[in-house]
Structure formats: structure tokens, C-alpha cells
Amino acid sequence: MSTFGTLFRVTTYGESHCASVGAIVDGCPPGLPLEPQDVQTQLSRRRPGQSNLTTPRDEKDLVQLQSGIEHGITLGTPIGLLVRNEDQRPHDYSETDLYPRPSHADWTYLEKYGVKASSGGGRSSARETIGRVAAGAIAERYLKLVHGIEIVAFVSSVGKVHLPSSVGSQASSEDDDSVEDILSSEFVQLLQTVTREQVDSHPTRCPHTETAERMTKRIIRAKEASDSIGGTVTCVIRGVPAGLGEPVFDKFEAKLAHAMLSIPATKAFEIGSGFRGTEAPGSRHNDAFFVKPDGSMGTKTNWSGGVQGGITNAEDIYFRVGFKSPATISQAQETAQYDGTPGTLAARGRHDPCVVPRAVPIVEAMASLVVMDQLLIQNARKATASLLPAITTLPPTMVKPASGQVNGKQ
Amino acid sequence: MSTFGTLFRVTTYGESHCASVGAIVDGCPPGLPLEPQDVQTQLSRRRPGQSNLTTPRDEKDLVQLQSGIEHGITLGTPIGLLVRNEDQRPHDYSETDLYPRPSHADWTYLEKYGVKASSGGGRSSARETIGRVAAGAIAERYLKLVHGIEIVAFVSSVGKVHLPSSVGSQASSEDDDSVEDILSSEFVQLLQTVTREQVDSHPTRCPHTETAERMTKRIIRAKEASDSIGGTVTCVIRGVPAGLGEPVFDKFEAKLAHAMLSIPATKAFEIGSGFRGTEAPGSRHNDAFFVKPDGSMGTKTNWSGGVQGGITNAEDIYFRVGFKSPATISQAQETAQYDGTPGTLAARGRHDPCVVPRAVPIVEAMASLVVMDQLLIQNARKATASLLPAITTLPPTMVKPASGQVNGKQ
């Protein structure tokens, strides 16, 4: 279905060539200062036509807030919002319509629904993500204002061009655990400091200039070959309080994985040390505790990526999302028509050769939605439990120390 | 919360040292033949004490079905089930209780709830997965019986010991796309044919004997060092009909990622070509259509992993899940107590040095739950839409061809 979230909930509608795409954002805390510009900023980062690396279509994507706000303050009631589709023309029929685009959603939508939009893969259109980005911007407004939470995503690879520091030095032997780094210290530092300004300073949204240049070349090579290329987006969330995430099925990372794999063209997700961390022994991978300079409990390393047992531990949350190369390419492809007739398909029009730069605000938006929803759920529990009498009958190791003693940032 | 699924729904309860762990499975189709043995088989595969690679505790894990079945036939009503905890003793206090175990859930549970079970990380106990495995076995019973769906998971790596065919040959240059394989043909063939019998023929549950031997050595090395090691589980689902998965937020792979990342100790998920596929250009990664020998539409390659646009396409679904090394190790660790006092912790008792062999039936169970739930939702849509009059007013490329023409296996 088209709804995401339990207490902070977004529902979206719309496909490529209908009247508008939009969303209803339900559960926004009342009393939040919110202006259209708070939403528009992220929408504009998602917009195509921002550089010669993306599709030259220029859609304005101006958001129209419909409800739930008065005098710039949220009322706690649903916020309706929509963005007009500038191109509402019915799709012109052409011979390419006889072909389901390989690795696109045309064929599976037809199998699923028995009918499909003339524009093809219906809701798999990138325009569907507009509603998510708008909703995420609203969530982020709260998270930033109240908790100082910072959510920054960036492009960590395009094709085989990787941010060099994103993987540690590879040990040569299966039998030797002693020398490897799980992630390089430069990369860990990048996660701790990277800002959106740094990310946006290059059209690729890779905050490492030399790599960004090579990524640009890789994208242009794909574009010139009428081809496309995939990549990865890494995201860090700084400042999330401890205690978010619902055991057992709605662990924080499970919701995050759900959110990320719901973005079009995603195929992979890893949190913290991820796949690479599976190679390290427990003695190296475990994050030991210590008291931080500010007096709060923390961990010396953070291979867990800010989540332990499905619950946030107030360390930075970081994860990586893999996006396949866009399916729509204008290069000729040998494939078959809906009726099975073999033939050659070459997509018309202009297409993004690489989506990861535009995916950056979408990843941030979905991350915001997960944090906000989990925060509300945990706030329900904490506020409700806080009214109970203090526990005096349990051994001290079973009860959280009273304030004044060491514990997590909350 | 402790519930997973929309129409096929499992809710679990229980932690390590309480009276029992169990589950309620709601939404099982009525009229399904079901015996306790159908559930017990998978529970026994999950059980510890199966080989010298796992913890020597010998819990019988005998399932007691409580309701929802009469004379070996499901009634369509909730199936209550439970497994007694053999060790219901209250946890003995010891000095180790003063320490939150690094990378375990002790500290985060206490932050979240303000109180925790004496046994430590509460619901993060591996025993919680008993309810999932039981529920998954019930779902699988239907999927196998009616659709012939086969779900087979296996261990694809332990530490740095990888099933050799699981990754293709690595191209050396960023600028050269021409020679690489995305996944090797041997690995693709393994996915198409591997059986549970093959998987269970070696204690590591790796269906490649030579690799399995090296994995064994790696696990024993961890055990002897009082350490632990992580790994990956790959799973293939064969025979799923086209059309499953709910755009946009509940894409098939999004639900699958959610399910897998809800398993304790998981940190990573990829479907189809996964992270590696992000490096390939669209012209190589796209799965072209063709008519299969049986007359149905299929794809020549399957880098999508059986899902396009969030919807299954009747090709094999395959994915990989990364498990970190177990956090509980008996090696001494420099860390801090709950109150911040630095010190050295060495866990007592016996622990799994590597969980991936036992994780195999859990991955299969969660996969079954996702398929079953999505199947029910899609059946609702199809059955409801099938009663509508045939569409005659749309262009033929917008409507699914009538039966007799080429389309997916359903």
C-alpha cells in the first residue's frame, strides 16, 4: 500500500502524467513552525535538471501545502500537499509501447494489476518520491529543531568509482584477522563531520573532490554511450537519542532497511560495518563502552552503526544503500514485446544516466520518516512509564540508574 | 512491536528464562493439512547443540500447538503455539551483571525500557526466533503444497571464507566494463538447483564441500580463541508467481529487507546483483525478455533477483543477508560497567562462536512469512478484480493479454 509509518505516517499518490502527485502527512506534532520553504528546499534538491549529469527536463516541483498549518504553525492535523505535473498530456502511443522495458516495472505492473498507465510503470515513476521528500522534510524540521538531529547523505560510489576511504585496507589472507581496518579512520571522520553544504558543492553530491571528478567522468561516459550506471549512497544520522526501535520485528535497522529498499532502483542496504563487518571476529567488532568527555556513556568504536539489539544507542547511525543502474537507456536492447515477439527496443527521450545524485535527498527523507516515527513510539512508552512509581524491588543491574549517574544522551 | 504481517500475521512472546516462548499465527488459510511435525522439522534445524560448531546446550524445543487445528486440518483461526523453556531458573547474579555486554542489547534495552530481564538483552535472545521459525514453517507448508514454492537458504560465507562462486571475476579497471561477470555462472546454477538436503549434508550448512571444510576450520579457530565470527546467508525462493509486492512502500524487496534485518545480529541485505550490481552499466544489468520453452514470458538473465519495480516477476528470488560476529565472547574485553567504571568483562558459559548455520532456517522462515503475506494481499486484488467486466476501452498495450497469450507463470 501507499502508506508508511505508524504514528508519523505518510500516504502518497500519483504517477507520471496524471494531474498531480502528492501526499498526506499525518501525525505531525502540533505547534511546529513550518513554512513552504522548509519543504521546498529538499524538493528542489530532488528535482531533475540541476546539472548536465541529470535529465534536462525542468519541472518546477513547487509544493502546495493544503491543510494542517495556520500562520506558519502546524495544527497536529494531516498536512495535505501536492505538486502539479507540468506534463499532464496523455502519453503518445508509439511502437516502443509494444515492449515492456527490460528491468523496468512495465511488465510486472501489468502482471500485478492487469492494466497499467500509458506512461509505463505507473507508481514506479521517480515522481512518486516527491511526496516522500516533502514528508521527510517536515519530519526533519522537528528532529533538527528539537533534538539537533543532522541527517546527511552523499554519493559514496558511481559504478566502480568509490570514495577511497569507504572501505578499509583488505587483508590478504583468510587466516589473518590482525591487520585489517573495518572502515578507514578517514571515512569514520567523514561520517562525523560531513555537511549538506559539502555534499552539494559538487554536482555528483560526493563530498570528496577528486573522487567526484572521476564519478563525473563515469557518468558522462555512460551518457555518451546512451547507457546508464548505478552507485551507492551513504547516509549518516547524528544526534538520535538512545532507545529508538521496536523489538523484535520493528528493529530500528529493519525499519530503515524497509524504508530504503522502498526507494525505486535500490537493491542493497547495510548498516554500520555491514557486509564487510561479517568478516571480523567478535573481539574486533564489539564496541566497548566508556564514559565520554561529556559524562555520558558511549562506545569507543561504532561498528554497530548506532544500533544494538535493534535499538539506537545514541552513537551516529550510518548506512549505505545500493542503487542499480537506471533501466531506461536509449541504447538498443534485444528483448521481446508483451506478446513475446522478439525485437529491438531503444527508449526515446532523455533519461538520467545515473540517479544517485538525485537520490541523496530521498534517502535523507526516508531516514527522517523512520527516526520520527520511532521517536514518537518511544516517547509514548517513556512518557507513560515515567509516571509509574520508582522500582525498588529489583536488583540494581535490572533497573536504569537514576539521573545524575552515567547513561545515554536522551 | 512483536507482530509481523498484514493478512498472514505472527505475534511472538518470550525471553530466555521465562516459562515459555511462543507465538500466535493469524490468517492461516483454512483447510490446510498441518501436523506438529511440519513445524518441528524447522525448529529442530534451528536448535542449538546440533554439532560441535554450535553451543552444546541441548534444548529440546518441542512445539505444542494449542489451537486453530482439528484432526490435522487448519480451521483458519489463530494457531497458538509454545515451546517450554527448559531453563526457567532465575538468572544467578554475578559480577558480570555489572557490565553491559559490548555490542549486545543489554545497554540499549535498559535505555529503552528503564528495566530489563535478569538474563540480559531480553527479547534479543535467540530463543525469540522460535516463534518465527514455527510460523514460517506453517506458511511454507501452504506455499509448497499449493504453488510448489521452494525456499532454500545456505551459508555463503564465514569470516573471509566465501563460497568461491558467489562473486564474479573482478575487473581491474574502473574504465572497463567489458569483461566482468556480475555473478558467476556456477553460482547462478547453484541458486537454481540447491536443496535443503544438500545444505544439511554439512554442519556448516554450506553446500560446497571444500568451502564448508574451510568454514569449519574458521569457526573452530574462533571457538578456540574464545572469540566469534560472522558470516552471510544466501537464500533463494523458487516458484513465486508474478505480481507479488505492494508498491510503493511495501515493495517485495522492502518487506524482505525488513524481515531479514529483524533477525538478531543482521547488518546487511542485498537482493539480486546487490551492491556488486551497482557497478554494472544498464546495458549489462538489464534483464531482457524472451519466451521460455514452456511458453511463458521470462528474462534471459536475472540480475534483478526476481523483483522489478517492487513486484515479483516469477523468476527466482535470491538475496544475501549479513550476520555480524556474535557479541558474547568469553575472551576478556576492556569496557565499562553500567555506572561507567572501567573494567574487564569475560562472559561465562558457552556461546555460539558463529550463528550462521543456525540462522539458515530463520532466514527461510522470514522469507516464507513475506511471500505468504504478499500472496494473500495479491490474491485479494486479483480475485476482486477478476469479477469486473473485461476492459475494452483501453489501448491493448495498457491491458494484460487474455489467457492463451504469453504472460507470467501464475
Added chain:
Amino acid sequence: MSTFGTLFRVTTYGESHCASVGAIVDGCPPGLPLEPQDVQTQLSRRRPGQSNLTTPRDEKDLVQLQSGIEHGITLGTPIGLLVRNEDQRPHDYSETDLYPRPSHADWTYLEKYGVKASSGGGRSSARETIGRVAAGAIAERYLKLVHGIEIVAFVSSVGKVHLPSSVGSQASSEDDDSVEDILSSEFVQLLQTVTREQVDSHPTRCPHTETAERMTKRIIRAKEASDSIGGTVTCVIRGVPAGLGEPVFDKFEAKLAHAMLSIPATKAFEIGSGFRGTEAPGSRHNDAFFVKPDGSMGTKTNWSGGVQGGITNAEDIYFRVGFKSPATISQAQETAQYDGTPGTLAARGRHDPCVVPRAVPIVEAMASLVVMDQLLIQNARKATASLLPAITTLPPTMVKPASGQVNGKQ
């Protein structure tokens, strides 16, 4: 939250003076012929200004369908829809704003959210129901087209003016069960035959001309006294197949009660014989089975109101909903300001003296939503179970007779 339904789901947004009110309808079966007029018809019946009995505001309430439909056929994707608010002016401050209107939502909204719309009770505005009516009209389109289901609501009382046949003859003695009717036979006949045309033939929407005249007088009396009056709406749903409703918490009547009590100003719900039926002994209240002329199984009486054990039995479903008198009256009321200062409030502007005539399409809409959602859920179960092998091991009384034998209409 602002979402209703599991598989057929409506989410609404909007309050009185914002830009628009609207809804997203998710889960509509694909392939359904749907024109704006199908939705507009019910919206127009809900509209104020239809007669001198309702508020003279004339809002056009023209629906704008945004998505999910092409060439007049639904795509199975979410249908976005909105209706512009003609009066989007910020509410002018006045002294009446110092007072929470008695029995209105002003005070409770402020308690709940800490902030409220300038127009008062925010989402408790009657305009919120526009989204429901639109969604209900879409559901009804399917139900009528495929199952021939008819949903007809009508006004059964205004103040003390009751449709005479709606209650049976009252037995005088507690000790005498022998002579009473539970409902009169004329009323039962009305339920079996009443049409929307009959209902709309009088401005009160009471299909009994003489009573309708008395109701008119009662409403005019309230209007002239600057007062208001309540009433009841009875609704019948004819043609619902057997088997809908989900035991145990989502019984058909439980969902129906939920739906009806979510309509503004409702205070009461009863299905079948309702409160009056509680007075009858089982021997008189039980609906005995017999074979109908068409060969299907039915019940001789229908005091159950079409639902037994929470599941529909293919008999007519009928229920009654009580609406209190509108809280907003222009008569002076002794009450208190938000700060507790006692004073006199007289509402300005024009208000509906009685809402039940306009509530008729809202009741029908909510009924449609419940039937459609339950139908989808039951279709999921039936379609899934229908693929299982026939049951041969159970006693015949435990298994539904194969087709060809007597059973319910489905």
C-alpha cells in the same frame, strides 16, 4: 489517525478554511470503470444548501480526481482527490472566539493539540466528510457493478418524530413476551424495498411522506427558535455475500459501529433488532433456517440484521445511527470562556438546525467502505484456500458442502 481500512483504505485531510479538503483512496481494484460523476453524485447529496432545511451556504464541492485513473478506468494505484474550499479566508477574530462552543470540539481540540485552527474544531468540521463520501462512492461503484449490492440510508427520526413503523408494538408487561413484534412487518418491508429515489423525493430524506412532513415542521421549529435538533438515520445494505467480517475483534458489526461512530455528531449505533431486541427471549429472537425459493439457505426472520457471529449471512444488513442535535446554535448560551470567565455565547452565522438529511450519504459512504474492505479481506482468504486440495478427512458436518448443495449466496 486519519486513515480507515486495511486493504481498501481512505486517508483524508483538510479543515474548514484551508486550501482544500481531500483524500487518497488506496486499494481500489484495477480495471474499474470510474468517472468523476460517479463520485460527484454522492458529494452533491452531501452538499449544504440543498433545501431550506439546511444551511444556505452554497459550496459547489466539485471533486478533482488527481491520479489512479486513465481513460475512465482505475489503475489499481491510489486515487488522489480534492475539493477546493471556496472560503479560504482566515477566520476573522471576534469576541465569540473567546468561548469554546459548548458540546463542540473547540475545547477538546485545544486540550489535545495545545493549538487549534482559527475556525474552531479543526477536523471536526463537516467538510472533513467530503473525502469519506468520495471514497465511499468509489467503493460503492465496485460493489454495485460486481455484486449488485444496494446501500440505502434514510432518515428514521427527527427529534421525537419517528417513522411510525420503525418500532414494534410495545408489550405492556415485563412478564409477557407473547404478543410483541420486534420490528413491525411494514418496517421490515421498507428495508427490503426502499430506494435512493424514494429517499430523495423529500428534503428530509424520510421515505414516508406523512412522517417527512412532521419532520419538516420539527426542523423548522428548531430553526425558528435559533435552536437545533437531532435524529437517526437507518441504513440497509442488500446483496452482501455471506462470509464477510473478521472474527474476533474485527467482526462485521464492530467495523460498522467503528465507521458510524466516526461520523461527526453520532452517539449511538444498533444493528438488526438492536437495543429493542435485547428484550426478546431467544426462542423469539433466533432466526431459524430454511431453504429459499431460489434454492439458497436463508433465515425466516432477520433479527440478526444480516450478521451472525460477526460474519455476514447474506441476509439484508440494517442498522440505525443516532445523531445528536448540532452543537452550534445561535441562541444565547450561558457558559464560560477558555479562561473560565462566565459569559453568554451566541454563535454568529448560519448553521444547520438538523444534520440528519445531509448525513444520509455519509452513512452510505462509511457503510460502503466497510463492505469493500471486508470483501477484499475475505476474497484473499477464499482465493487462497480455494487452491488447497479438497478435505476428505473431516466429518461432513465440519466441511462446507460442495457446490450443487444448499448454501449461501456468494
Added chain:
Amino acid sequence: MSTFGTLFRVTTYGESHCASVGAIVDGCPPGLPLEPQDVQTQLSRRRPGQSNLTTPRDEKDLVQLQSGIEHGITLGTPIGLLVRNEDQRPHDYSETDLYPRPSHADWTYLEKYGVKASSGGGRSSARETIGRVAAGAIAERYLKLVHGIEIVAFVSSVGKVHLPSSVGSQASSEDDDSVEDILSSEFVQLLQTVTREQVDSHPTRCPHTETAERMTKRIIRAKEASDSIGGTVTCVIRGVPAGLGEPVFDKFEAKLAHAMLSIPATKAFEIGSGFRGTEAPGSRHNDAFFVKPDGSMGTKTNWSGGVQGGITNAEDIYFRVGFKSPATISQAQETAQYDGTPGTLAARGRHDPCVVPRAVPIVEAMASLVVMDQLLIQNARKATASLLPAITTLPPTMVKPASGQVNGKQ
């Protein structure tokens, strides 16, 4: 499905003759002192065999708590619980099995599932309510301890024997509003003061001795006639804070109606003045505001029943639920067999002639579940909004007065 609630959630399983009936209660606040006796007390009130007015079966209904509690303190994790069925014998086949019991769930269960339990209507068994009562008792423990909330239900009618004060004096004329009471002042006083001790002091659970005697006679008359009789239960919830209930679909009264109509044999629900209140004009029905002696804002009357605009207003919540006469009677009934053959059915065994005395704790339990769930949801909102900066840009009538000024009890 078998789950109720969003953040405080109960899932039940079990039918009459299976191994056990039980529930999983998820979302209980951590740190709540809870002993088995807290649950057992309400279960024992629900138990049959308490007097000669109920069925003489003597089932012990001893609850076994499985998880989620240590040393008498809840952990915040799911609480599994079960009650063994003492009669687990497979149902003996008899000729009566050829007949679906009129107005029972036998026939509809078979229509819905295609298969049914040998014992008949499966989950419609009264034993299913054990899980609800246990869950409700846990919720109530919190509500009482922290908020001092009191939930008291009682029998307000049996057949035509009504608690005399439950309805006001009836005005004779449609045209005369001036003299009637909506509810009598004695009844309003009863609602404000009635205790469980008073309710339990008579086997009928009617807290008015003279009426209770007449109810007893009515029940005995039904029993002696091998017949049954219905009745109503009234429930009051005192001490609920203002602000609970989620506009628009999950209004407090909508959830309450849903909860009550999910109890077996219920046919009707009304809150506050209910159906009778629909007859009163707004000028008499509106609840005017005033400052209470304790300084908080309240209403002079409470015809709204503690809910306005779907949100609680801190006044007493009271409602009435109608239960039809039990369908199972041993009197002979002319009806038909499953295959349509006409015949005479006389139920064997012993049956409750009237369920309302035993329904009292079930109504209380479902009320507890609704309050607890809504409280958690509102606590999420309040706790989250409370961290926002104070609103300074809105007119004062749009913002809740700061503490120190008059407002609701919270």
C-alpha cells in the same frame, strides 16, 4: 483478525475444545508492578458457574503468565498468557451436529472458512473472551495506579426489566421539549458513585437491589422455559484525562463502539445520552462550560458522555451495550439442517440463559484496552510536542493557556 490496539495491543487465540485459550499482550509499559492475582480477579468474575443464574460448568480458568514479567515487574516486552481448557475432548458427534444453530455462528463460520471446529462456532465461543479480560486487567492495573481511573460496568436491564432510573421521564408530545429529562438525576448520580463491590453484591450484577430481584426472576423464568433472555450493560469510566481519541476515524467513541461490538452477542452501543439524546434540542443537550470547585474547567451537564469531537473532555465517560438473548437454547426450534432438510433442533447440555452478568468484566476489559491504547497514542503526541518552543505568533484563542490558567485535568 485477532489483534486489537495500536500501541497497547492484544492478540488472542483459542476455541472451546482446543488445548488452551490465551493471548499476547504487547506494549505494556515497563516497570508496572503486576501479579497473577491482578489478572485472575477479573477472570474469576468472568467465569461461569458463579451462581444459579449461569451455566453450572465449573472451569477454573487459572491464568498462567508466560513472559514479560520478572520479580513482579513488567519488562515492557510481550506478556504471553494462557488458560488451559479443562475439556479438551474432541466433540462427540451427534444428530444435533447436522443443524447449524439458529442465530449462532455455526453456519457463517462454515460459509467463511469452508471448514469449522467440531464444537461449532469456533472463535465465537465465550472462552475466546478470556484473553481479552486478562489483557484488560493488565491495562486497568496501569490506569488505576497512575491515573486513578475507575472502570465500573453493571447490568442495566434484563429483558424488559430496566434499572428504573436509566431513562428519564418520557414527554408525551412531539412538540413539547420543555419538561423531559434526558437521563434521571438518580441515574447520573449512580454513574458518579457506583463501585464494583456494589455491582458484585448481587448475582445479577445490577446495583439496585429491587431491580436485581426482578431481573433474577426474569432469568429464572427463561431458564425454566429452556429459553434465554438478553439485556444491557452500562459502563462508566471515571478519571480519564482530557485529550484522548484520534480524529477523525479513530474518535474515542468510535474505538469504544468497535471494542464493544466485538464482544459476542452484542447488537447495540450508545454513549452519553445516546439514542434518547437525539430527541433533545441543542439548547438542552449542549453541555455548558464552567469552572469546577477544584479550579479546572468542566461542563455543567454531561450529555456528551465525556467525549466531544471524538476527544475526551475529562468528564465521566459512560455508555450502554446491548446483548441479544443467547442463541443456544434447549427448547425445540423448527429450522433446517446444513443440507436444507427441515427439522427440529433442541440443543443438548446446559447453557447460560442470560449472559449479561458475566459480560460485565468483559465490557470493563474492552473499555480498559481502548483507554490504554488511546492514552499511549496521546502521550506520544504530548511528549513530542512538549519539547517544541512556546508558540508566540498565534492569537491567544488558538493556543492552550499556559499552566496556572484554567484547563482540563491532565
